[in-house]
Amino acid sequence: MKTTGGTDAQKRRAATAAVEAVEDGMVVGLGTGSTTAFAIRAIGDLVADGLDVRGVPTSFAARELARECGIPLADLDEVDAIDLAIDGADQVATTDGALVKGGGAAHAREKVVDAFADRFLVVADPSKTAETLSHPVPVEVLPSARSTVAAAVSALGGDPTLRRAEKKDGPVVTDNGNLVLDCEFGTIDDPDALATSLSRTPGTVEHGLFVGLAETVYVGTDDGVDVIEP
Numbered sequence: 001m002k003t004t005g006g007t008d009a010q011k012r013r014a015a016t017a018a019v020e021a022v023e024d025g026m027v028v029g030l031g032t033g034s035t036t037a038f039a040i041r042a043i044g045d046l047v048a049d050g051l052d053v054r055g056v057p058t059s060f061a062a063r064e065l066a067r068e069c070g071i072p073l074a075d076l077d078e079v080d081a082i083d084l085a086i087d088g089a090d091q092v093a094t095t096d097g098a099l100v101k102g103g104g105a106a107h108a109r110e111k112v113v114d115a116f117a118d119r120f121l122v123v124a125d126p127s128k129t130a131e132t133l134s135h136p137v138p139v140e141v142l143p144s145a146r147s148t149v150a151a152a153v154s155a156l157g158g159d160p161t162l163r164r165a166e167k168k169d170g171p172v173v174t175d176n177g178n179l180v181l182d183c184e185f186g187t188i189d190d191p192d193a194l195a196t197s198l199s200r201t202p203g204t205v206e207h208g209l210f211v212g213l214a215e216t217v218y219v220g221t222d223d224g225v226d227v228i229e230p
């Protein structure tokens with residue numbers, strides 16, 4: 001399910017560009033994934049040089065990496081505001097900056113942190129960009145609601161697949177103890193409408209459509225960074 005088509009150099013360039021927005025005294029939302037990991041490491045380097053920031057991690061993995069990098073951490077309910085969030089994406093619509101997220105099954109916490117932040121910066125590589133979203137949409141569901149949500153997704157024209165774990169028999173279990181349905185909708189012409197329908201489905205904890213949230217998207221390329229400001 002993870003989309004990791006870009007190179008490390010592209011991801012690092014995107015992350016480095018986004019981290020330039022981090023300033024002394026900020027509370028920073030720390031996203032999840034291989035591209036954001038470059039940003040977390042870069043913030044760790046700044047902390048080692050004396051920058052005073054606190055990070056709010058969006059997942060177990062982000063917390064673990066941020067700890068390793070020496071970034072002081074806070075839980076979401078311990079901060080009054082988040083100045084900036086940096087996070088990756090599985091697909092970015094170049095036309096309006098709508099995103100599909102959740103390849104790491106962390107989209108529920110990511111959405112809370114990214115939406116709460118004053119500024120939400122996305123870091124991506126060119127393999128993630130598309131004019132129109134078409135990536136399967138991860139939907140985190142209560143375990144007991146797996147089949148009812150799957151039926152609702154089918155009624156919306158989607159094709160849901162339970163995400164399976166790679167090094168464990170059975171399904172992926174999220175940091176919140178829930179399951180993930182990867183829902184293929186083909187081309188998503190109206191992400192906002194689909195987001196509303198998915199949010200309305202009982203048993204859905206959160207879906208991976210992030211519409212109208214990204215302020216800036218940094219796309220690392222082979223020789224620079226493309227900046228999309230939706």
Ligand SMILES: O=C(CO)[C@H](O)[C@H](O)COP(=O)(O)O
Pocket residue numbers: 003004031032033034035036087088089090100101102103104105106107110
């Ligand atoms: O949404 C996410 C995790 O839930 C990630 O940000 C997304 O999957 C992108 O990851 P990567 O940078 O490794 O491609």
